[in-house]
Amino acid sequence: MVLLTGGRGISNIQILDERTTEAGAAWLPVIVLPLFLVAPALWNGYPLLQWDTGGYLARWYEGYLVPSRSTVFGLYLHWGEGSSFWLNLGLQALATLWILQLTLRVLGLAQPLRLLWIGLLLILTTALPWLASLLLTDIFAGLSVLALFILVTQARRTSALEKCALFGFVAFSSATHSATLGVLLGLCCAGWIAYPWMRRQIALSGLIQASMTIVAGAAMLLAANFALSGQLAWTPGGTGVAFGRMLQDGIVTQYLKDHCAQEKLKLCPYRNELPPTADDFLWGNSMFNKLGRFEGMNDEMGFIVKRALAAYPLWQAKAAAVATAEQLTHVATGEGTSGWVPHTYGIIERYIPSQIKQMRAAHQQHWEINFAVVNWLHVPVALLSMLIAAAIAAHAVWRRRRDDVALLAVTVSLALLGNAVICGVISGPHDRYGARIVWIATFTVLIAATRWFSGSERPAQQ
Structure with missing residues (x-):
């Protein structure tokens, strides 16, 4: 006992x-x-x-x-x-x-x-x-x-x-x-x-x-x-940001050269003095300040954005594709901090x-x-993670795999691409826009690796 x-x-x-x-x-x-x-x-x-x-x-x-x-x-x-x-x-x-x-x-x-x-x-x-x-x-x-x-x-x-x-x-x-x-x-x-x-x-x-x-x-x-x-209004600034990206690509300068003879625009006297980047134009000491910033230039910037889209469709498409590709590679930590x-x-x-x-x-x-x-480590990890996550997603689509990790990889890949399109095309490529979301690709890769090495593959939901 x-x-x-x-x-x-x-x-x-x-x-x-x-x-x-x-x-x-x-x-x-x-x-x-x-x-x-x-x-x-x-x-x-x-x-x-x-x-x-x-x-x-x-x-x-x-x-x-x-x-x-x-x-x-x-x-x-x-x-x-x-x-x-x-x-x-x-x-x-x-x-x-x-x-x-x-x-x-x-x-x-x-x-x-x-x-x-x-x-x-x-x-x-x-x-x-x-x-x-x-x-x-x-x-x-x-x-x-x-x-x-x-x-x-x-x-x-x-x-x-x-x-x-x-x-x-x-x-x-x-x-x-x-x-x-x-x-x-x-x-x-x-x-x-x-x-x-x-x-x-x-x-x-x-x-x-x-x-x-x-x-x-x-x-x-x-x-x-x-x-x-x-x-009761949406947050302003969309057209101004898009204008900045077109300015950076040279499209605004070309539009002014082609149309200032017929159209009276505030920017026409400055068409040969425009800054090289959107950041310099919108946030630096440029003619944008003299012309009233967003309050004074919103209508004109919106007008130029719409007309330039119609005037140079192939140029716009090429610039958008290049901006998207560049945004995917802009992933460094700490921009603006x-x-x-x-x-x-x-x-x-x-x-x-x-x-x-x-x-x-x-x-x-x-x-x-x-x-x-910091970026000696962060940048290569981010780029490699994006490639691996995209490869997992592509393999899942090719093999018609529908397990949870495949769904996550596809979701993350679509999010990264969508982020690159929205931020790259509208605002222009910036490291901040990539770094704030690319870490979910690394998370996805770690999850896939855990599944692989643990052998705990879970089938698709029935």
């Missing part, structure tokens, strides 16, 4: 130890990953800032709409202002953790240590921690693609509460940036096209919900614009003076961030 009792006692102790170990392992990624995701900001001593951050921050205070600055994201930043924006970074880190673990769970790869090492590899080899540590919309671009994928293809493996959370998250993400909304809309359209042939993989209810997130995001943006400015962000500094100094001291003490403001070193 003593031996039996002792045996049961030892067995119970072993079971308790195993459960304690499992519980500890489950909490490990929850504690470690969020800290590492905001490690750049913790080291910096203040959330990372970017050229465009100030424009979003100012929306609450200035009460009018400006090009390409979402009022929804401006309100989100204002919500965390009292915490010196650490609440924003905390939410961004937790949202990232949630989407990563949920993706792994619905794909049958839910193990705490697996989540931990995949998360740490992403933090080390991609822009993910820099995006999570940055006061900008970019972190939501990639996360929303994964959330949309889960909503559409994994409806049977998510609860009603998770579906509601995913719906709200995707809607909010689409409202933070027009390019993100465009990518998500394109994925929904692709889902509707594929649905007749993939009824077992694509849930109709999920596809409807995903499509409604776009409607909800648009409504959210219009409501925020009206609340802050009194205007150097020490040179004077407009953002000025906005913080004007409207949030209590944070001037800690902002000025941050490493970023002393030019102590070297993204050249």
